[in-house]
Amino acid sequence: MTTVRPVAEADLPAVTRIYAHYVTETVATFDETPPSRDEWRAKAAAITGTGSPFLVAEEDGAVLGYAYATRYRPKPAYRHTLEDSVYLAPEATGRGLGRLLLGELIPAARLAGARQLVAVVAGSGEEAASLRLHAAFGFTEAGRLRGVGFKHGRWIDTTLLQLDLGS
Template sequence: MSELFIREATPDDAAAICAIYNPYIEYTTISFEEKPVAVSEMAERIAHTQAQGLPWLVAEAGGDMLGYAYATRWRVRPAYRHAVESSIYMRQATVGQGVGKLLYRELIRRLAVLGLHTVIGGVAQPNPASDGLHRALGFKQVAQFEQVGRKFGRWLDVAYWQLPLTRDLAEASCN
């Protein structure tokens, strides 16, 4: 693989992000969305996240996008302003190669630099790869809500993972 490069997303990345994300919608229960996202809608999502001062990152190698990760506000009420929810999606062919771990680690580092207090990851179950990623990065599973989503005729559970953000994370490198 070429050298990995992690950078902020731009609206021009929307098509490549849709190419990664839409198969998760169409063929898996990993995303609870049910209809593919249009490129224009994805560009709006990127802009909205970044307008809130939150990162939306992409990982590239050799000019190809391998995955993306971003954070959104956990809840709208003011007292929740120090908590965010993270999302990460990788091109299927890159899952298990360590790229997602590097990308997610950089997202966490940037969230810590912003002075946020905690990051929460929701994982549709079963998803051993995502559960393992969260565990490897120091998240602790704090909840599992049963049968909160329904897709492809199945009831689905969601596990919630939480990571407190510290100064050490803010100072950590991506290595």
């Protein structure tokens, strides 16, 4: 059975490993160097310290994915808009864990005071699963930024998605 729960210190090695895969092997993130466990520790503390959600999906004691919501932009007027991130261990994709995580993250973001939830989906063809996942929860396309990132020798677009969480 898979459990979704808040991130804990003991989860950070798995979070670090999962994200490192996406940094080195994909264009799902524009990071080019995987953050260290200490950097993840600081990031998790910063996210949860603002009251924003950081969740993990755990099965049989193993973290198979995580999702969090952070401020969309740092300026004060954006304080009611959060941006979601969902990452799954490569061996755990296609099992509905993304849906499980995002399904828990959305109400947690609402409880954290978010009025809008934004997703910035990067890709050059392999992002279809992320787009479908967000669409299943009612996210709509708000725009596309073409060629805004350069990684692994190619220019990458981002698709902006938005979900109105109500006032």
